[in-house]
Every structure is written in structure tokens, then in C-alpha cells.
Amino acid sequence: MKSVSSCIELDTGRGISLHDLMADIRDAVAGSGIRNGFVTVTSQHTTTAITINEHETRLIEDVKAFLARLIPPGDRYLHNDIQLRDCPPDEPENAHSHLASMLLGSSEVISLVNGDLVLGQYQSVMLVELDGPRQRKVSVQVYGE
Amino acid sequence: MKSVSSCIELDTGRGISLHDLMADIRDAVAGSGIRNGFVTVTSQHTTTAITINEHETRLIEDVKAFLARLIPPGDRYLHNDIQLRDCPPDEPENAHSHLASMLLGSSEVISLVNGDLVLGQYQSVMLVELDGPRQRKVSVQVYGE
Amino acid sequence: MKSVSSCIELDTGRGISLHDLMADIRDAVAGSGIRNGFVTVTSQHTTTAITINEHETRLIEDVKAFLARLIPPGDRYLHNDIQLRDCPPDEPENAHSHLASMLLGSSEVISLVNGDLVLGQYQSVMLVELDGPRQRKVSVQVYGE
Numbered sequence: 254m255k256s257v258s259s260c261i262e263l264d265t266g267r268g269i270s271l272h273d274l275m276a277d278i279r280d281a282v283a284g285s286g287i288r289n290g291f292v293t294v295t296s297q298h299t300t301t302a303i304t305i306n307e308h309e310t311r312l313i314e315d316v317k318a319f320l321a322r323l324i325p326p327g328d329r330y331l332h333n334d335i336q337l338r339d340c341p342p343d344e345p346e347n348a349h350s351h352l353a354s355m356l357l358g359s360s361e362v363i364s365l366v367n368g369d370l371v372l373g374q375y376q377s378v379m380l381v382e383l384d385g386p387r388q389r390k391v392s393v394q395v396y397g398e
Numbered sequence: 399m400k401s402v403s404s405c406i407e408l409d410t411g412r413g414i415s416l417h418d419l420m421a422d423i424r425d426a427v428a429g430s431g432i433r434n435g436f437v438t439v440t441s442q443h444t445t446t447a448i449t450i451n452e453h454e455t456r457l458i459e460d461v462k463a464f465l466a467r468l469i470p471p472g473d474r475y476l477h478n479d480i481q482l483r484d485c486p487p488d489e490p491e492n493a494h495s496h497l498a499s500m501l502l503g504s505s506e507v508i509s510l511v512n513g514d515l516v517l518g519q520y521q522s523v524m525l526v527e528l529d530g531p532r533q534r535k536v537s538v539q540v541y542g543e
Numbered sequence: 544m545k546s547v548s549s550c551i552e553l554d555t556g557r558g559i560s561l562h563d564l565m566a567d568i569r570d571a572v573a574g575s576g577i578r579n580g581f582v583t584v585t586s587q588h589t590t591t592a593i594t595i596n597e598h599e600t601r602l603i604e605d606v607k608a609f610l611a612r613l614i615p616p617g618d619r620y621l622h623n624d625i626q627l628r629d630c631p632p633d634e635p636e637n638a639h640s641h642l643a644s645m646l647l648g649s650s651e652v653i654s655l656v657n658g659d660l661v662l663g664q665y666q667s668v669m670l671v672e673l674d675g676p677r678q679r680k681v682s683v684q685v686y687g688e
Contacts (some may be wrong), residue, residue, distance in 0.1 A: 254399035256545035256580055256687060258656050260574065269589070291438055291539060293652045297663035300459045301599040305443040305504040306496055311476035311483060315493050316500065319469065331601035338601060348605050351596055356607065359595040360651045361505045364539045366403050366605055371537040373442035376504075376531055392661040394581060394654045397401060399544035417586075421616045435546055436583055436684060449650040451641055452589040456621035457626060460638050461645065464614065506650045507583045511548050516682040520588035542546060 254398060257285035261391040265300070265301075265382035269317045269353075272380045273308040274391060281393045288368040288398015295360040297392055300350035300384035302357030308377040320383070323391035324349040357381055365397055400543060402430035407531040410446075411474035414498075417525045418453040419536060423515070426538045433513040435464035435542015440505040442537055445495035447502030453522040455483045465528070469494040495529035502526055510542060545688060547575035551681040555591075555672035559607045559643075563598040564681060568660070571683045580687015585650040587682055590640035590674035596668040610673070614639040628658045640674035647671055655687055656688040673677030 261277040278292060296303050306312075330348030338344070361378060364371040372378075380391055404492060406422040423437060441448050451457075465472030483489070509516040517523075525536055546580040551567040552675075568582060586593050620638030628634070651668060662668075670681055 258661070266527070270460050289403070293654060295595075295651070295653055295661065297661065297666065299595075299663065304500045305444075309477060309483070311479065312493060312496055315475045315477050315497065315647070323468075323613075330605045331605055332599060334601065334603050337585045340459070348602060350420045351433050351602055352605065352609050355596050355671075356501055356646055358503045358648045358651070360653070361440070361503070362405055362507050362652050363440055363505070364438060371403070371442065373439065373444065375444045376442065381500075382519075390663070392654045393675070394596045397582070404608070419641055434548070436686070449645045450585075450589075451645050454622060454628070456624065457638060457641055460620045460622050460642065464642050468613075503648045507652050508583070508585055508650070509548055509583060509682045516548070516585065516587065518589065520589045520681070521587065526645075 254396060255287055257262055257287065257395045259393050261393055262391060263389055265385035265387055265389055267386050269320055270382045270385055271316060272315045272382065274378045274380055278378055278393055279361040282365060285395040287395045287397040290365050291362055292370065293360060293362045293364055293394050294378055295392045296380060297390045300347055300354055300385065300391055302354045302381040303359060303361050304357050305361050305376050305378050305383050307375040308379060320353050324352050353383045399541060400432055402432065402540045405536050408534055409472055410530035410532055410534055412531050414465060415527045415530055416458045416461060417527065419523045419525055423523055423538055426427050427510060427540055430540040430543040434538045437508045437510055438505060438539050439514065439523050440537045441525060442535045445492055445499055446534055447499045447526040448504060448522050449502050449507050449526050450506050450521050452520040453524060465498050469497050490529060492529040499530045544686060545612065547577065547685045549683050552682055553679055555675035555677055555679055556662050557676050559610055560675055561606060564670055568668055568683055570683055572655060575685040577581055577642045577685045577687040579644045579687065580655050581652055581657055583650060583652045583684045584668055585682045586670060587680045590637055590644055591679055592644045593674060594671050595649050595651050595666050595668050597665040598669060614642050621656050635674060637674040642654040643673045647686045
């Protein structure tokens with residue numbers, strides 16, 4: 254059993270944006286030389302998430318609208334009282350981003366069989382930026398033989 | 399470290415339905431000969447999800463009612479403008495199913511110790527169908543020794 | 544590839560509470576002798592969840608308020624008709640806790656590189672208690688070399 258660790262770095266869009274990671278993940282798999290095993294994808298931030306779904310332009314707009322309705326950024330959140338917390342003065346008011354991150358989840362695991370990720374036709378692994386724009390990192394590990 | 403890959407295929411119910419996968423997963427574990435390691439379960443569709451919870455008839459009805467209230471199928475979603483997208487004419491209007499899939503998540507990982515999945519008394523791994531009825535596939539992999 | 548299985552046991556707070564598991568997970572990693580691989584964290588209950596986010600006092604209060612608004616405990620749920628189900632008479636009315644558990648998810652997987660968990664500065668793996676106080680168990684497994 255081999256294990257190859259890598260990191261995807263990307264610059265994200267403003268507010269909420271969804272970034273297709275498939276090309277980077279396939280590169281990581283190809284570079285690992287591993288053909289059977291699995292891949293773990295874990296976000297390294299508390300205001301991003303990892304999701305597997307269809308990377309379709311109009312659906313992405315639906316995700317943004319849905320999250321803004323479900324967890325309105327303008328609602329009252331205690332975490333947004335920056336002056337009451339021990340943090341830098343440029344800390345953003347992003348409690349809604351943390352809450353969305355928890356709902357969407359920070360990791361997914363995908364099987365790898367004969368060099369291919371076991372995913373359906375429309376499935377893409379995506380980073381969900383919830384408080385952009387930022388520079389973000391996603392941990393990708395490939396395990397197997 | 400051994401790795402055994404398998405696929406559960408099932409026909410799902412109409413609209414939202416929850417399908418207990420425990421018998422199939424236990425079969426996959428028994429068939430693998432692996433007694434210590436872990437199991438990954440990943441859905442292969444963008445309008446299904448994997449969840450671990452209690453497979454109880456009345457709770458399943460609560461899940462259906464809750465999701466219908468949280469993400470009303472009749473709301474306005476851009477993804478449902480089928481004629482504006484490059485897709486088959488029989489494409490269903492299922493933006494709400496995609497959104498629910500993202501919230502619930504597409505994979506879970508469960509430890510395997512001495513031949514048993516490390517799950518609590520009431521925990522079942524389930525496929526959540528969010529846009530049925532359909533034929534669905536779930537990827538199950540058993541890793542270990 | 545080595546695999547070391549362990550279990551975190553903890554007493555949780557009343558109602559909803561978030562418990563930082565990082566010290567216990569780091570102990571499990573150190574005790575395993577494994578330096579490169581990954582760690583899986585899976586909750587063993589149907590009214591708890593595993594999340595990775597910032598363990599910040601005011602944000603935790605926001606999580607409690609958000610979940611209570613999203614899934615009101617006092618709403619009508621079929622699962623709460625205890626007398627219609629085959630269960631002990633002291634069964635709690637906790638349908639809302641099950642629903643929150645499904646949204647938040649039951650497992651996460653984190654990479655381990657050179658002895659360190661690959662997590663961002665503000666990320667903590669937490670158990671989310673959704674129906675406390677209770678005695679709870681979390682399965683932690685460390686894999687690698």
C-alpha cells in the first residue's frame with residue numbers, strides 16, 4: 254500500500270463560488286502511479302467545504318441563492334462581534350460561512366479502480382468557497398497500489 | 399493491506415426514499431475476507447446521498463417532510479430551465495434534489511474491527527434517493543487485512 | 544500499512560453542544576506510531592455528528608441557534624410519537640436531533656503527513672452533540688506507516 258500526499262492551491266471567487274477539482278485530482282492520481290485504492294479530499298479551511306455534485310453553471314447559481322436564503326449573511330450572529338473576540342481587526346464577519354461549511358462537510362472519499370475514480374457521469378468533486386475571494390488549499394491523498 | 403471493490407445496485411422509490419444498505423455492506427465485508435480495516439461508501443449520483451442514521455419508518459417520513467420544507471421542489475431554480483441548458487429533453491426538474499444531495503453528503507467511512515463495522519446500535523448506512531424512482535449504484539470498498 | 548483502532552468516550556452537554564476532539568485524536572495518532580497515512584473519525588450515534596470547523600465560543604452559540612431555527616425541536620415529527628413505535632418508554636422526543644445529524648454528517652477523514660494532521664490553522668475536528676447530555680463514543684482509526 255502506497256500513500257501519496259498532495260495539495261491543490263487555488264484562488265477563489267467572491268462570496269460563494271464552486272470550483273471543480275477534477276483535473277487536479279486526476280493529475281494527483283496519475284502522478285501517484287497508484288491504480289487501485291482510494292482518494293481522500295479534505296478542505297483545509299473553516300469557511301470552505303468539499304462537495305461532490307454536478308458542476309453546472311445554473312446549478313451553481315442555485316447553490317449560492319439557496320445558501321444565502323438558508324443562512325442569511327445579514328442575520329445576527331455572535332461570532333460576528335469581532336470586537337468581543339481575540340482576533341485580528343481585519344477578521345471578516347463570516348459566521349454564515351462557517352455554518353454553511355459545517356452543513357456541507359469538509360471531506361469526501363472516492364474509490365479508485367483500474368486507474369479511474371469511481372464516480373458517476375455527472376459527479377465532480379468541488380471546493381465550495383463560502384467567504385471568498387481567498388487563496389485556498391485542499392489536501393488530496395491517494396492510497397493503494 | 400488488501401482492497402476489495404464492489405458495487406451495490408438498487409431500484410429506488412418515488413421522490414425521496416431512504417434505503418438501508420447494511421445487508422449489502424455486510425455481504426461485501428464478509429466476501430472480502432478482510433476483518434480489520436475500514437469501509438468506504440460513496441454514492442455515484444448527483445441526486446442521491448449517503449447518510450448514517452436510524453432506519454425507522456416514521457423518521458424516514460420526517461426526513462421527506464423536512465427536506466421538502468427546507469428545499470421546496472416548486473421554488474424557482476435556474477437549473478430547472480431545461481431548455482436553456484445543453485441536456486436531453488427528458489431531463490427532470492430536480493435542482494432541489496441536487497441541493498439536498500450536497501447538504502447530506504456523498505460519502506461516509508466506517509471502521510472495521512474484528513470483522514464488525516464500528517457502528518452504534520441504531521446506526522444504518524443508507525442511500526438517500528432524492529429524485530426517484532431510478533436505478534442507482536453505490537460504491538463500497540473494503541480495505542485492510 | 545498499519546491500522547490502529549481506538550475509541551474516544553466523552554460526556555456531553557445539555558441539548559446541543561460541540562466538543563473539540565483534537566487532543567484525543569492527536570493522542571491516538573501519537574500512540575499509534577504512524578506518521579504518514581490518514582485518520583478516520585466516525586460518530587457512533589444517530590443523534591450526534593462529526594464536523595471540522597473553528598472551535599470558537601461565540602460561533603458554537605451561533606450553531607446552536609441556527610440549528611434550533613432550521614429544525615425546530617417543537618415542530619411536529621412522526622418519529623416523536625413514541626407510543627406508536629416499538630421502543631422503550633423513556634425514549635426521548637428527538638426527531639430534530641436525527642435530522643441535524645444527517646445534515647452535518649457522521650464521518651470525516653483527515654490526512655496525516657510527517658506525524659501531523661493536515662488541517663488548517665483554525666480547523667478542529669468536533670463531536671456535535673444534538674440530544675445531550677449523554678455518554679458518547681467516537682471511533683478513531685489511524686492508518687499508515
